Amino acid sequence: MDWMAVTVATTNEAVEAVSNILMEHGASGVQIDDEKDYEQLAQVDWAQKGEILNVNEIPHVKSGAKVTAYFPATVYVPEIVPEIKRQVDGLKAYDLDAAPAEVTTDRVDESNWATEWQKYYHPVQVTRFLTVVPSWEDYQPKTRDERLIILDPGMAFGTGTHPTTKLSMQALEIVIHGGERLIDVGTGSGVLSIAAKQLGAGDIRAYDLDQVAVDSAKKNLALNPVAADVRVAANDLLTGITGEADIIVANILAEVILPLIPQAWNLLPVHGYFVTSGIISDKIDQILAAQRQQGFKIRQTLKMGDWYGVIAQKPGEDE
Numbered sequence: 001m002d003w004m005a006v007t008v009a010t011t012n013e014a015v016e017a018v019s020n021i022l023m024e025h026g027a028s029g030v031q032i033d034d035e036k037d038y039e040q041l042a043q044v045d046w047a048q049k050g051e052i053l054n055v056n057e058i059p060h061v062k063s064g065a066k067v068t069a070y071f072p073a074t075v076y077v078p079e080i081v082p083e084i085k086r087q088v089d090g091l092k093a094y095d096l097d098a099a100p101a102e103v104t105t106d107r108v109d110e111s112n113w114a115t116e117w118q119k120y121y122h123p124v125q126v127t128r129f130l131t132v133v134p135s136w137e138d139y140q141p142k143t144r145d146e147r148l149i150i151l152d153p154g155m156a157f158g159t160g161t162h163p164t165t166k167l168s169m170q171a172l173e174i175v176i177h178g179g180e181r182l183i184d185v186g187t188g189s190g191v192l193s194i195a196a197k198q199l200g201a202g203d204i205r206a207y208d209l210d211q212v213a214v215d216s217a218k219k220n221l222a223l224n225p226v227a228a229d230v231r232v233a234a235n236d237l238l239t240g241i242t243g244e245a246d247i248i249v250a251n252i253l254a255e256v257i258l259p260l261i262p263q264a265w266n267l268l269p270v271h272g273y274f275v276t277s278g279i280i281s282d283k284i285d286q287i288l289a290a291q292r293q294q295g296f297k298i299r300q301t302l303k304m305g306d307w308y309g310v311i312a313q314k315p316g317e318d319e
């Protein structure tokens, strides 16, 4: 369906009143492009927040504000524009300066609209060997060792750039030597399974509680031929799962890692690795204590900002 966009160029102080006017005329939603908001957005470290986003590339107003309202084809826009203009000009009566108060209209093709945001996502090198590439980008490895993770950053957590995901990948680079059987608990977008395959892991099973994540992981795995044989299913942690794994990786909140510790212990052989991430600094001591209590040896802790990752190992008889 085609939509019509009505844009009012105005001031920061009149944004709310202008938005109300547009909504009262039947807009399905408004988009606000305000110079002041943009100044704040530019301060955010988007990679740190887990987004492969380049805010600097987003077109934006250089002064004042622009309110754009979207109207479905059922609203005849040329008819309502003069009234919108009259009401915006009328804000002066309430001591609101809405100038320049210019009203323009444009046709929006919904198919372009839905993919417009993709323009701002780009390949990001997340560890020494791994680069996350949005599925629509044509990107070739820059060095012989660079491995790609093709992702469609959709609904599920895991664009690969969040510190907790990076820590997990760094830990996988340490523990994977080739051919290991691996279980990815809380797979999200499937990013860690793809990373593990790229690093040489063998058989991989991936689980997530959330069906949206399971579907998203399946789509992403299909984009990466190297990970085509990863099996994904909905499951609560490792409840009911049998069959040994040499490595179990989980990037989940500390509260959720606690009940996973005994489950992981039961599925790991001697010398098997338990890689955990998603642990905020306040909880690291509790997680380390619980893993030691279970019998794990802590081989390495990794840190990025406020986040920790842990490489634990099930020790041999002689340790």
Ligand SMILES: C[S@@+](CC[C@H](N)C(=O)[O-])C[C@H]1O[C@@H](n2cnc3c(N)ncnc32)[C@H](O)[C@@H]1O
Binding pocket: 156, 157, 158, 159, 160, 162, 164, 165, 168, 185, 186, 187, 188, 189, 190, 191, 192, 207, 208, 209, 210, 213, 235, 236, 237, 251, 252, 253, 256, 278
């Ligand atoms: C922080 S995300 C990690 C996603 C991805 N593995 C990564 O490293 O970027 C945590 C994931 O764990 C899943 N999860 C939370 N509780 C779970 C549970 N009890 N069993 C399985 N998955 C769970 C969430 O749905 C989410 O997809």
